[in-house]
Amino acid sequence: MTNAYWCVLIAAMMPYIFTFIAKFTGGRYNNFSPREFLEKQEGFRKRANWAQMNSFEAFPPFAAAVIIAHLTGGEQGWIDTLAMAFIGLRVVYGALYIGNFATMRTLIWTAALGCNIALFVAGV
Template identity: 75%
Template sequence: MTLAYWCVLAAALMPFLFTGIAKFTGGRYNNYSPREFLEKQDGFRKRAHWAQLNSFEAFPFFAAAVIIAHQTGGDQGYIDMLAAAFIGIRVVYGVMYLANLAALRTLVWAAGLACIIAIFVSGA
């Protein structure tokens, strides 16, 4: 398997990192109504929940881009580099979200989107 495919797995699991921060870093987690529990969080826990949601939103486009790039014969080294960069960028994005650095978070988000687009068109 390629590094890019491993990055797809990492991207698929990343939301659960933020879920864990939101659920288990304070307060008593309520597994009977997890969505209600998460919506009642505040501060960095609420932002961790939002980072989780955004990670789930970013995943399909990233996974599709990697698969399409492989199918269309994009340069594997380039795809792997961009996929690894995307994962690093998404980690930084989550840190920016937790730290409530909105302007920087937006710039980091844009860098992640640029990686996805570059992966997607790499086989063109």
């Protein structure tokens, strides 16, 4: 199992960290209507929910990129480095999202997207 494959697992679990922040850091969570509950959140809890949704959106291209990089014979050290950079950037992205730092968040999002693109072409 490569480091990059472990990063796929980490990326798959990352949205749940933001979900936890959105649901359980204040207010009385309503498990009977969780989406309605999350829609009514404000401040950092609302942004944590948005970070959670964006993390779910970012996962499929990342997982595909890692698999494609492996299948096309990319250099393993480079694949691992890009995958770990993606994870680090996405953690920072989530923190910036929750902290309401929009411009920095966008720059970090762009860098993480760059890691995905680099993974897709790593075996070329």
